[in-house]
Amino acid sequence: MIEFIENSSILIVNDIETTINELIPKYPLHSTRIIKNEEKEEFQIAQATQAIKEAYIASIEKKYIFLCGTTFRKEAQNSLLKILEEPPRNVVFIIITNSKTSLLPTIYSRLPYKYLKKSLIKQESTLNLNKLDLKDIYNFLKENQKISKQEAKDIVESILLKVNNQKIKLSQKELEFFSKSIKLLELNSRPINVLTTLLLFLANQKNKN
Template sequence: MFANERGGILITGEMEERSREIEESLRPLRCVMFMRDDFKIEDAKEVIAEAYRSEEHTKTLILGAKSFTVPAQNALLKILEEPPRNIVFILMAPNKSTFLPTVRSRLSLTQEHHQLVHEPVSLTLKNLDLSGLFTFVKEHDRLKKHEAKALIEQLMYQAIHLEKLPLTSQQLEGFDKALRLIELNSRFQSVLVMVLMNFLKEIKRGR
C-alpha cells in the first residue's frame, strides 16, 4: 500500500472500514488499532509503549482519528523516524491538513479519491453583511476541531463552486491560514470571523 517500508499515512473518509480491511489483508500478522475521535498525547504514549513491545514478526500499529493534537504528533515524531524492529505505522485521518508537515515528511502519503459531499452553508458570501456574519459565527462557536475544519472547507467550496466567486489571494490565504490556526487550537470564533471578514471587506470595496 505504501512506498515506505515504515508504513504511511492514509487520507480517507472511511477509517473504520479501511482499518478492518488492512487488518484482514495482513493476517496472520498482528495489527493493533488505536481509533479515536481526537488523538491526544496520552494516546501517543500508549502507541509508543505498544511499539516497544518486542515482536518476532511484523506488527502494524493503525492510528486513526478525525484530529490529531500537535503535542501528540510531536511525541510520535522520533518513533516514526526510527521505528523499533518489525514495527510498521499506518496513520489515518479524513484530511491531509490534520497532520503536521514534520509528520508527513516521515511517511509516504496516500489519498483516497472519494467524492466529498458539501452541504450549502446558511449564508451567502457574496451578500455578506455584519449582521449575517455575527449571526453565523454565534451559531458555530462551539465546534470540535474536525467539525471546525469541515466548516471552513464547506465555506471554501461554497465560495468557489456554488457561488462561483472570483476569490482574491487574500481570501484564498484566509482559508489556508484558518485550517492551520484550527490545528494549533486557536479560538474558532476568531478564526471564523477572520475568514468571513475577508468577504465583507471585498463587498464594501465594490460599492
C-alpha cells in the same frame, strides 16, 4: 475501497474517521490499536508516548498500530522518529492524516505513502452574500458550531466559489481575508472563530459599500 495495508505506511485521506471505519474490519481485533486524540484533531506527545508503549508490548503475532490526526505536533513526531525507523518485531505503524504537510520531512521520508484523497466537487455556499446580515450569520454559525478544521476550510472555499459565481467584486483586502482564514485553520485556530470573523468581515464590508 481501501485495501488491507500490510506494512508500515502513511495514508493521505479525505476523512480520517471514514478511513478508520473502512479499514479496521479488515484487521484482527485483538492485535489492532487505534491511537488518536479524543479531544482534539491534533496528534500530540501523549498519543506518541502511548504509541511507543504499545509498540514495546511483546506480541507473537503482527500488531497494527494506527496513528491518526489531522495534524501532528512536532514534538510528537520527533519522539516517534526512532521507533518508526526501527520498529519492534511484528509491529506495523499506519499513519492516517489529511495532508502531507501535517508531517515533518523526517517522518515522511521514513515510510512509504499512499495518496488516497479523492477530488471533491466543491459546492457554493447557500448564504446570500449580497444580503448578509447578523441574523443569517448567527443561524449559519449555530448550524456549524461543531465542524472540523477540514469542513471549515470547505466552507471558506464554498463562500469564495459563490463570490466568483455571482460575480461579486471583492477588493484585494477582502480576497486576502479568505487566504488568511485558510491559513488560520491550518494553524489550528478554532473553526467557529475563523468563520465568525470571516462572515462578520464580509457583512461589514458590504455595509460600507
